[in-house]
Amino acid sequence: xxxxxxxxxxxxxxxxxxxxxxxxxxxxxxxxxxxxxxxxxxxxxxxxxxxxxxxxxxxxxxxxxxxxxxxxxxxxxxxxxxxxxxxxxxxxxxxxxxxxxxxxxxxxxxxxxxxxxxxxxxxxxxxxxxxxxxxxxxxxxxxxxxxxxxxxxxxxxxxxxxxxxxxxxxxxxxxxxxxxxxxxxxxxxxxxxxxxxxxxxxxxxxxxxxxxxxxxxxxxxxxxxxxxxxxxxxxxxxxxxxxxxxxxxxxxxxxxxxxxxxxxxxxxxxxxxxxxxxxxxxxxxxxxxxxxxxxxxxxxxxxxxxxxxxxxxxxxxxxxxxxxxxxxxxxxxxxxxxxxxxxxxxxxxxxxxxxxxxxxxxxxxxxxxxxxxxxxxxxxxxxxxxxxxxxxxxxxxxxxxxxxxxxxxxxx
Amino acid sequence: xxxxxxxxxxxxxxxxxxxxxxxxxxxxxxxxxxxxxxxxxxxxxxxxxxxxxxxxxxxxxxxxxxxxxxxxxxxxxxxxxxxxxxxxxxxxxxxxxxxxxxxxxxxxxxxxxxxxxxxxxxxxxxxxxxxxxxxxxxxxxxxxxxxxxxxxxxxxxxxxxxxxxxxxxxxxxxxxxxxxxxxxxxxxxxxxxxxxxxxxxxxxxxxxxxxxxxxxxxxxxxxxxxxxxxxxxxxxxxxxxxxxxxxxxxxxxxxxxxxxxxxxxxxxxxxxxxxxxxxxxxxxxxxxxxxxxxxxxxxxxxxxxxxxxxxxxxxxxxxxxxxxxxxxxxxxxxxxxxxxxxxxxxxxxxxxxxxxxxxxxxxxxxxxxxxxxxxxxxxxxxxxxxxxxxxxxxxxxxxxxxxxxxxxxxxx
Numbered sequence: 118x119x120x121x122x123x124x125x126x127x128x129x130x131x132x133x134x135x136x137x138x139x140x141x142x143x144x145x146x147x148x149x150x151x152x153x154x155x156x157x158x159x160x161x162x163x164x165x166x167x168x169x170x171x172x173x174x175x176x177x178x179x180x181x182x183x184x185x186x187x188x189x190x191x192x193x194x195x196x197x198x199x200x201x202x203x204x205x206x207x208x209x210x211x212x213x214x215x216x217x218x219x220x221x222x223x224x225x226x227x228x229x230x231x232x233x234x235x236x237x238x239x240x241x242x243x244x245x246x247x248x249x250x251x252x253x254x255x256x257x258x259x260x261x262x263x264x265x266x267x268x269x270x271x272x273x274x275x276x277x278x279x280x281x282x283x284x285x286x287x288x289x290x291x292x293x294x295x296x297x298x299x300x301x302x303x304x305x306x307x308x309x310x311x312x313x314x315x316x317x318x319x320x321x322x323x324x325x326x327x328x329x330x331x332x333x334x335x336x337x338x339x340x341x342x343x344x345x346x347x348x349x350x351x352x353x354x355x356x357x358x359x360x361x362x363x364x365x366x367x368x369x370x371x372x373x374x375x376x377x378x379x380x381x382x383x384x385x386x387x388x389x390x391x392x393x394x395x396x397x398x399x400x401x402x403x404x405x406x407x408x409x410x411x412x413x414x415x416x417x418x419x420x421x422x423x424x425x426x427x428x429x430x431x432x433x434x435x436x437x438x439x440x441x442x443x444x445x446x447x448x449x450x451x452x453x454x455x456x457x458x459x460x461x462x463x464x465x466x467x468x469x470x471x472x473x474x475x476x477x478x479x480x481x482x483x484x485x486x487x488x489x490x491x492x493x494x495x496x497x498x499x500x501x502x503x504x505x506x507x508x509x510x511x512x513x514x515x516x517x518x519x520x521x522x523x524x525x526x527x528x529x
Numbered sequence: 530x531x532x533x534x535x536x537x538x539x540x541x542x543x544x545x546x547x548x549x550x551x552x553x554x555x556x557x558x559x560x561x562x563x564x565x566x567x568x569x570x571x572x573x574x575x576x577x578x579x580x581x582x583x584x585x586x587x588x589x590x591x592x593x594x595x596x597x598x599x600x601x602x603x604x605x606x607x608x609x610x611x612x613x614x615x616x617x618x619x620x621x622x623x624x625x626x627x628x629x630x631x632x633x634x635x636x637x638x639x640x641x642x643x644x645x646x647x648x649x650x651x652x653x654x655x656x657x658x659x660x661x662x663x664x665x666x667x668x669x670x671x672x673x674x675x676x677x678x679x680x681x682x683x684x685x686x687x688x689x690x691x692x693x694x695x696x697x698x699x700x701x702x703x704x705x706x707x708x709x710x711x712x713x714x715x716x717x718x719x720x721x722x723x724x725x726x727x728x729x730x731x732x733x734x735x736x737x738x739x740x741x742x743x744x745x746x747x748x749x750x751x752x753x754x755x756x757x758x759x760x761x762x763x764x765x766x767x768x769x770x771x772x773x774x775x776x777x778x779x780x781x782x783x784x785x786x787x788x789x790x791x792x793x794x795x796x797x798x799x800x801x802x803x804x805x806x807x808x809x810x811x812x813x814x815x816x817x818x819x820x821x822x823x824x825x826x827x828x829x830x831x832x833x834x835x836x837x838x839x840x841x842x843x844x845x846x847x848x849x850x851x852x853x854x855x856x857x858x859x860x861x862x863x864x865x866x867x868x869x870x871x872x873x874x875x876x877x878x879x880x881x882x883x884x885x886x887x888x889x890x891x892x893x894x895x896x897x898x899x900x901x902x903x904x905x906x907x908x909x910x911x912x913x914x915x916x917x918x919x920x921x922x923x924x925x926x927x928x929x930x931x932x933x934x935x936x937x938x939x940x941x
Contacts, residue, residue, distance in 0.1 A: 259673040268707035276706065286685065294688065295680035297706060
């Protein structure tokens with residue numbers, strides 16, 4: 118396991134391995150991906166790469182896109198993405214119970230009912246190489262005898278090793294027996310779709326390894342598990358998330374995306390290059406070196422990463438236009454670079470109209486609200502949406518707040 | 530709970546409670562039986578008293594009969610026995626797995642296939658007040674969603690409190706997740722048959738309490754749990770069991786039963802009176818006092834208990850005849866009461882032909898075998914069956930071994 122897993126690969130599969138393993142948090146077992154790549158080659162078939170999805174989500178961010186980009190890399194190498202909608206697991210998770218009769222949506226129904234979500238997915242994935250399945254199709258008709266058969270494959274001690282279970286058990290917090298069964302349901306999905314690889318966040322490692330056990334018990338080659346790390350938000354500190362306001366949504370306009378991406382700290386530019394772009398690992402390495410040398414090189418690298426990401430979602434023309442607009446605002450002095458500092462109050466969220474008044478950027482709260490609603494108030498050149506009066510501190514700190522073209526303050 | 534649960538009962542139910550609670554190891558909750566008796570009275574219906582049975586067993590002993598006698602007491606008071614055959618649980622317990630398709634026997638099939646077993650049961654129970662059901666009828670058609678619904682009602686920590694689970698978990702011995710589900714299956718049986726009371730051995734207490742939780746979750750009044758103690762064997766030491774040879778089978782001839790019962794130590798006569806006869810608790814108390822006074826009183830009490838038990842299975846005439854035969858052999862000197870002692874070898878089992886030779890009761894091993902096969906060799910006046918050459922030490926120790934009418938030895 119400690120030797121280089123690529124040693125077994127023919128030269129022409131090494132580049133594929135390079136791309137697929139780049140940015141992965143973990144590959145389990147260490148030689149699992151190599152083994153599956155060789156198996157697919159030997160059997161002359163594409164790999165079946167599984168990802169569980171939740172179509173109840175709405176706006177996808179670059180954080181959600183990390184694992185989808187990894188899936189797209191598999192597709193670009195000829196493999197098949199199998200998206201598993203948790204039609205069964207989602208419904209039985211409902212604490213109101215008595216849900217057996219409600220499991221009726223087919224995968225097609227799910228797509229129709231969450232068209233907006235799937236439209237966003239298909240901005241990242243290759244639709245021709247994507248299957249969408251609904252686990253209600255097999256779990257909905259599974260019998261008690263069927264699930265008991267699977268429960269024989271795992272022990273209570275194994276389940277209690279899962280981080281969150283072990284923590285809760287130690288803390289004497291209740292774990293319902295039903296929660297012990299959920300990891301198995303995900304594993305049964307792997308058996309049903311004959312997954313070669315399962316992708317997921319690092320929090321899914323345990324569940325994905327259960328899938329290996331169940332596949333083995335049914336005489337299938339166990340899937341390799343590839344996890345991707347969590348993407349840090351544009352603040353460079355916290356996990357990217359909607360509630361922290363440190364996110365870039367994939368459906369946002371190109372200019373908003375570009376502006377936000379230019380605001381990320383140098384320290385995370387390499388991570389964004391690796392996890393959010395379609396750049397080859399070698400190009401990512403080069404950009405990372407450029408960032409490390411600092412100054413103009415670092416700025417050029419950050420700019421290249423922002424352009425690469427915006428291009429993925431809006432095309433290269435739109436990315437170039439966004440870059441041009443960004444330069445017009447920031448480089449050509451349309452926002453003063455030397456501005457007075459303005460201390461943020463201790464509250465979180467911060468009431469923006471009061472802040473504008475305190476900094477002398479508005480004459481009164483009501484004038485400040487009118488300015489915001491008119492789109493005249495910006496943070497680092499990005500317009501604050503109408504009616505956004507209360508913003509999280511993390512979205513304000515270190516930003517340049519402007520109102521119109523002349524009034525500005527750096528928030529500290 | 531610490532006050533007398535009978536305080537709530539109308540006088541006419543107190544005697545019923547006296548009989549039903551007599552000899553019980555535990556009643557849970559303490560006021561559960563009182564509460565169910567009152568509910569049945571208020572609803573003008575019989576109680577439904579559940580007992581799980583395993584028709585794969587063959588010869589019933591007085592040990593098996595303890596819980597069945599308790600069930601018969603309920604029947605004699607007008608209540609209904611519901612015998613649950615584990616048609617589902619028995620089959621999925623089979624480690625060969627893949628058993629869903631084999632769940633096909635109805636309760637009627639089960640009775641037909643195990644007629645000998647049910648014939649024995651009906652020597653104890655009142656057939657008119659007995660329902661036999663097969664849990665394959667509901668568990669066989671239960672869905673994954675159905676069982677998940679039930680698994681929400683119990684926690685992992687609760688299950689790990691069960692003695693054997695807790696011991697194995699501490700000792701780091703594997704507990705399969707399927708084992709965690711079995712207690713629920715038994716509880717689902719209680720829901721399905723709407724049990725008011727569940728009877729069982731003390732080792733079943735935990736599982737039976739799970740049934741209460743599941744019934745409550747379905748809006749049913751939770752069953753009371755009544756457990757009976759294990760019956761000590763005729764040696765007065767070990768649990769009664771086939772392998773220890775310290776048992777009395779209910780289908781044995783009256784004389785064998787009587788002889789074996791007259792051999793039990795005084796200390797367990799009261800227990801046999803309480804757990805194995807149909808005597809009223811007050812009569813049991815009287816017999817127990819008589820045993821305590823020792824001597825002829827104790828002997829009379831033991832004789833009364835033996836007669837009461839034999840009468841249950843063979844009728845009072847056969848019991849009287851067995852007693853007469855016993856007296857002919859033992860009391861009228863047909864076995865010498867003063868006999869030389871013969872030390873048992875250290876082996877277990879003991880080879881009887883060698884013992885007969887060592888004690889001078891036979892001239893050679895082959896002669897000893899012929900004597901045994903001819904029915905000439907007896908222990909405390911009970912014939913050793915033909916071809917029984919190796920007997921457990923516990924069946925020999927302190928007994929009088931005779932061969933024919935003249936040769937005898939007391940085994941020590």
